[in-house]
Amino acid sequence: MSRVELSPHERAQVEVARETLAAIVGARLTDASAAAYMVGRLEVSLRSLLEILDADQEPARRCPAAHPEDPAPCGGPxxxxxxxxxxxxxxxxxxxxxxxxxxxxxxxxxxxxxxxxxxxxxxxxxxxxxxxxxxxxxxx
Ligand SMILES: [Zn+2]
Known part of the structure; x- marks a missing residue:
């Protein structure tokens, strides 16, 4: 499993996810609108975390000479x-x-x-x- 190298923006997204998790743990979700709000926050956080993971898989990390339509991964350094x-x-x-x-x-x-x-x-x-x-x- 490869470790993800995070940009400052991505580290901020991870921090938001941690805060969201902490808020969920302390939240009283018996109130429907509070629950809906927390689900919304969770959804946004999960999406941004998945974007970070997807960016690590995708050809976005190929060399600058790679044409966007060319699906081939890099042939070396x-x-x-x-x-x-x-x-x-x-x-x-x-x-x-x-x-x-x-x-x-x-x-x-x-x-x-x-x-x-x-x-x-x-x-x-x-x-x-x-x-x-x-x-x-x-x-x-
Ligand atoms: Zn290449």
């Missing part, structure tokens, strides 16, 4: 920055860097300082043999 003609850059793992290069024109891979030797050239060559937006193949 970030090894290059893809620089486009506007000099805008996106860091990418090998798989997503290849796919991004294949899908946009006149971009180039620049190896990260700690990347394995030759990785940028390998990505550049692989992109030349990769169709643009390859994840769309096989769809109607």
């Amino acid at each position: 970030v090894v290059v920055t893809i620089i486009d003609t506007q000099n805008a850059g996106a860091d990418g793992c090998e798989l997503h860097a290849i796919r991004m290069l294949a899908s946009i024109t006149s971009a180039r891979p620049v190896a990260k300082p700690d990347a394995p030797a030759g990785v940028a050239l390998r990505i550049f060559r692989a992109a030349q043999h990769t169709r643009p937006f390859p994840w769309r193949e096989g769809r109607s």
